Amino acid sequence: MICVEIEFYRPAFHGLVSGGRPEWPPSPVRLLGALKSGAHAIVEPGLEQRAHALLDRIVTAPHPVIEAPLAYDLDIPDSYQDWTWVPDRVTDKTAGASLGLSCFAMDSSNRTPKPQGALALSGTALRYFITVDVDQADLAVLQSVAQQVPYFGRSQDPACVCVYESDEARYLSSGEAHDGDKTRVVWYPTPHDRGKSRGWQSNTIRWMDLNYERVFSDDDSINFLPPLPPDGYTQPVVYAPTRAGGVGQDATVIPFERGLEHQRIPSVIGELNRLLTGSGWRVIPLTVSAQAHADGRCVGVALTPTPSPGAGAEEPPQTQGERIAAIADWCTEHQKHFRGQAVGQPKALHPHRLRPHARHWASTTPMRAFPDVRVLAYETEREIFERYGVKARVTEASTEPVKRWQHVLSNGSYPDGYRQWWVRIECEEKVSGPLLLGASTSEGFGVFQPAQGEEE
Numbered sequence: 328m329i330c331v332e333i334e335f336y337r338p339a340f341h342g343l344v345s346g347g348r349p350e351w352p353p354s355p356v357r358l359l360g361a362l363k364s365g366a367h368a369i370v371e372p373g374l375e376q377r378a379h380a381l382l383d384r385i386v387t388a389p390h391p392v393i394e395a396p397l398a399y400d401l402d403i404p405d406s407y408q409d410w411t412w413v414p415d416r417v418t419d420k421t422a423g424a425s426l427g428l429s430c431f432a433m434d435s436s437n438r439t440p441k442p443q444g445a446l447a448l449s450g451t452a453l454r455y456f457i458t459v460d461v462d463q464a465d466l467a468v469l470q471s472v473a474q475q476v477p478y479f480g481r482s483q484d485p486a487c488v489c490v491y492e493s494d495e496a497r498y499l500s501s502g503e504a505h506d507g508d509k510t511r512v513v514w515y516p517t518p519h520d521r522g523k524s525r526g527w528q529s530n531t532i533r534w535m536d537l538n539y540e541r542v543f544s545d546d547d548s549i550n551f552l553p554p555l556p557p558d559g560y561t562q563p564v565v566y567a568p569t570r571a572g573g574v575g576q577d578a579t580v581i582p583f584e585r586g587l588e589h590q591r592i593p594s595v596i597g598e599l600n601r602l603l604t605g606s607g608w609r610v611i612p613l614t615v616s617a618q619a620h621a622d623g624r625c626v627g628v629a630l631t632p633t634p635s636p637g638a639g640a641e642e643p644p645q646t647q648g649e650r651i652a653a654i655a656d657w658c659t660e661h662q663k664h665f666r667g668q669a670v671g672q673p674k675a676l677h678p679h680r681l682r683p684h685a686r687h688w689a690s691t692t693p694m695r696a697f698p699d700v701r702v703l704a705y706e707t708e709r710e711i712f713e714r715y716g717v718k719a720r721v722t723e724a725s726t727e728p729v730k731r732w733q734h735v736l737s738n739g740s741y742p743d744g745y746r747q748w749w750v751r752i753e754c755e756e757k758v759s760g761p762l763l764l765g766a767s768t769s770e771g772f773g774v775f776q777p778a779q780g781e782e783e
Contacts, residue, residue, distance in 0.1 A: 329466070330493035331358060331391075331455040333479045335486045338448040340398065342480030344523070347405070347442025348584075351398040352514050353480065355390050356525035356561050358455055361488070363535050365475035378472045379532075381465055386527040388459040390516035390564055396450035397510055405440040445483075449510040453479075456493055466492060514566040515579075519652040522563035523659070534560030565655045579630045579651050580613065581658055585665045586624035589614075589734040592692065595661070596771035599628065599654060608650055609633045611761055612771040616691035616733075623691075623734045625771075630654055631761060685777035686754045693736060693747035694765035694773040700724050703748060707764055715758045723751035736772065751778060 342357060344350045350357070359382065366378035461469065473488040480486075518526060538554045567579045587595060592612050599610040613627045630651060696703045704721040711719040726746050728734060733749050745766055752775070765773035 328456055328458050328493050329461060329469070329490055331362070331457065331473065331488065331490050333453040333486045333488050335448070335451040335453070335479070335484060337485075338396070338451050339484065340446045340448060340480050341444070341483045343442055343444050347444055349398070349400060349444040349446045350524075351446055352393045352395045352524075352566055353453070354525040355455070355516075355527050355564070356531060356557070357480075358391070359386065359527055359531065360535065361476045361479055362469075362472055363532070363539075365472040365488075367539065368475035369471060374468060374471060377465075377468050381461070381469055381472075383532055384461075385457060385459055386529060386531050388457050390518070390526045390562075391455040391457045392516070393514040393566065394454040394456070395512055395514060396448040396452070397512060398446040398448055401445045401447055403443045403445050406443050407440055461492075466490065517565045517567065517652050517655070518562055519565045519655060520563060522565040522655075524564045524566050525557060526562040526564035528560070528562045531560055565652060567651060567655065580627055581630065581651070581655050582627035583625070583658065583662050583665060585662060586626055587612075587662070587665050589623055589625065590737050591665075592625050593737050593767070593770040593772070595625075596628070597769060599657060600769040602653060602657065603630075603650065606650060607633050609769065610654065611763065611774055612692060614691050614774070616689075616776065628654070628658070629761070684757050684759050686757050687778040688752045688754070688760075688762055688775040689778045690748070690750045690764075690773065691776045692771055692774045693733070694750050695741070695745045695767045696748055696765045698726075698744065698746040703750070707750065707752065710764055711752070711754065711758070715754075717754050717756050717758055719752050719754040721750060722753050723749075725749050741767065747772070750775075 340349065340351065340353070342350050342353055362382055362385075363379075366375060366382060369375040369378055469490040473490045476486070476488040478485045479488065516524075516526065534555060534557065540549055541552045541554055542550070544550045567581055592614075596610055596612050603609060608630055609632075611629045611631060612625045613629055614623055614625050616623055694707075696706060703724055707721055708719050711717060726748055728749065730749075735747055743766065748765075750764075760775070760777075762775035763773050764775060767773070
């Protein structure tokens with residue numbers, strides 16, 4: 328296994344995808360393109376040929392696992408540039424515009440938006456772990472290629488790139504961030520038709536070579552051709568941050584591009600859980616709650632195993648990947664109708680939120696329970712004791728939202744007369760999440776997170 332490490336000179340990234348959105352984590356094809364440009368920059372003929380041959384080998388490897396810092400969208404507004412065109416030939420329609428110089432005017436009708444998206448990063452190191460065997464001579468060639476890469480993303484992202492052998496397979500398979508750093512995320516690939524990240528395949532290098540010729544060829548008949556689009560030359564991939572869940576199996580975060588309105592949480596989470604009926608998996612909403620400046624919006628979901636007694640053997644990795652892909656596919660198809668603001672990288676998507684270990688807990692979505700606080704306290708304490716063998720007590724319970732992130736969710740057509748409660752719980756000993764209590768948890772009710780200041 329090799330690691331390609333990009334050390335940014337400053338903690339920011341400006342690489343964009345179609346539509347002007349920042350891309351995070353940067354796709355494998357973006358990495359391959361950077362290495363390809365470095366190979367073309369090598370002036371020694373024999374070394375250049377070896378470099379291109381090594382890149383041909385890399386695209387036969389599985390898509391890399393990516394360890395990246397957390398990213399925060401800066402929401403930089405678009406800038407504008409003027410149309411300054413000269414027509415290829417003068418016609419009745421273009422003569423007036425070209426002779427009148429209106430194409431050089433500064434009026435607003437002659438401007439086009441230029442995306443300026445950018446991300447602030449929690450660190451400067453970005454690592455790609457690629458499962459490919461190379462010897463020391465090949466490694467030296469790849470390092471020579473990396474030294475020719477001046478930036479990664481856009482020209483605003485100067486970086487130092489290096490390649491070295493890595494023995495990180497153990498921590499990558501267990502889902503632990505490097506050195507237990509909570510400011511970093513490990514992203515795992517799953518090929519899927521609706522994936523938004525570009526992965527490589529056998530003909531990706533051919534696509535890059537053809538486009539290189541169209542830009543740098545001395546033959547005017549080739550140089551005049553437009554660049555080839557990536558369709559058919561790259562493979563769509565879903566990247567999701569995977570972490571060990573509180574039940575000892577893997578859990579996967581699937582972030583949304585835009586926030587889900589709190590009124591729709593029960594219907595969306597219920598539909599996703601119906602897709603998982605009988606699979607031994609469940610979906611939990613991830614909301615920006617129980618912290619300073621939280622607003623309660625749903626920014627993604629976590630796919631976690633259901634802790635059922637006498638559960639059967641673990642699903643094979645291929646089946647788990649299919650389930651992750653199915654949920655990601657549904658989210659991609661339906662989140663275009665979400666009306667919330669762009670998600671970015673809030674704390675609700677941080678890895679350690681999937682397996683909290685704490686004594687004090689607060690509900691982040693309202694808990695549906697009997698409309699009497701005494702019955703609520705008794706049933707909640709009994710449920711925790713039966714599930715964890717730990718005594719607990721309800722320290723606070725209210726049916727009235729008093730904080731900005733507390734929202735009443737749609738009750739649907741439940742006939743049981745239960746009310747929605749915001750609850751705080753104190754356990755005698757620390758228990759591991761994810762913690763779901765009360766009725767209708769399959770619709771997103773009763774999700775608990777450690778109270779503010781209790782995260783570990």
